[in-house]
Amino acid sequence: MVVAVILPRFPLAIAAGGRAALAEGPLALAPEPGRAPLVGEVSAAAEALGVAPGMKISEALARAPALKLIAADPVAVADAWEKVLVRLESVGAEVEDGGVGLACFEAGGLGGLHGGSLDAVVKATRSALKLPARIGAGPSRFCAVVAASQARSRRPSVVNGADQLSGAPVTLLAHNPATAKLPEQLARFGITALGQLAALPRDSVADRFGRAGIAAWELAHGNDGPLRPRRPSEPIDETLTLTESASGPQLASALELLVDRLLARSELGGRTLRAATLSAHLAEGGTWRERVVFREPLSDAFRIRTALSLRLALLPAPAQALRLAAEQFGPAAPAAEALFDDAKFRRAGRLSEAIGQLRALAGPQAALRVLLAEPDSRIPERRVVLTPYER
């Protein structure tokens, strides 16, 4: 049995400073700096006034003049969501991250840990979460998600298969990335319930909606793919507080410093980086966050910097603090053999080995190099900083 946990309006609750704020009146997430002027998630009060996520700000304000726009805080949301996932994992579950606000796990193996029944697993989940959540269960991920969306905040719900899915709205297909865009198209054909979709011939749905249609049809019959649990890993991150709002070359120097520091961390243990997250606190308020997945696992500071600097260029405003977090790791970088017997490569290899030994003895700050942070600054101590030595 798969268990789905839904935390409704999670990003809005975090940005507003807590769930209690959602009851104070019509709220909506303001667009992130530099993004399209569309409102994000909305509170129940705003929804009742006709405001919907993705609506233009002008239209939202016309419908609800008292609407309060809350600055989006993707960094705080990501941190809070990570804590939620860790709490779910603390009950022994292998958790699949379905995006902020949705997590699923297989309850089968947890029975022995928490008393044998599904209710006991749900109870343990609730007590670990310490947050009001909608919890549902079903034989597949989609059944569990539908069950969770129908559940009351204190009572779990179970959807056992296609029969119990038939009355559910097609808007629930939005929870699956493959079918996220279909509900609107289906609504144009008058298909509003999953039962209507399931009753259609599979070939006809495939002809009209393609691959997404087939996926939706399978979901409507209660069939879904296996869960893909995430691999819990120890977070490794580095933060740099900038003395004043930085942009341009200052930001590039800050990134260089962060990459060197991250690669010098002993927890990395020689592993390569597969994905990293770059985030910033903006001078004008709010936060910015970008996840970068490298084409191949990297351990070279220059190549990591090059990949990250392309994303850093998207920063919509000067930053007050910059954070770089390693998210996924690849295998340890192999000691590549040089094609030709070159003294330069041998020397570099020996230097790398010596630095590694030095750091093992004296910590990541043992071997440093000079970095020109703000070479043209009028304040002498801001011109040059020391950063961990990385080839």
Added chain:
Amino acid sequence: MTPAVRRVGAPRPVRVCAGAGGRPLEVDGSEIVAVRESWLVEDRWWSEAPLRRRYWEVVTLAGGDLVVYRDLVGGGWFAHR
């Protein structure tokens, strides 16, 4: 834990005897024989931590070249090298 940024040439406090106009006469017990240059730096006036420094490049009796400044916001004398 993220360590603080290690800056090169971070200012260190020094004991300075100043004369008329704030001109340094003695730095950490070394007599000053010449002032090579003096300049004012004002920065971050738009922020909550404005910075105002009166810099002096001086030569000690032993021939040493020093750059010292007086912090005009928080007070105190500091040297860069």
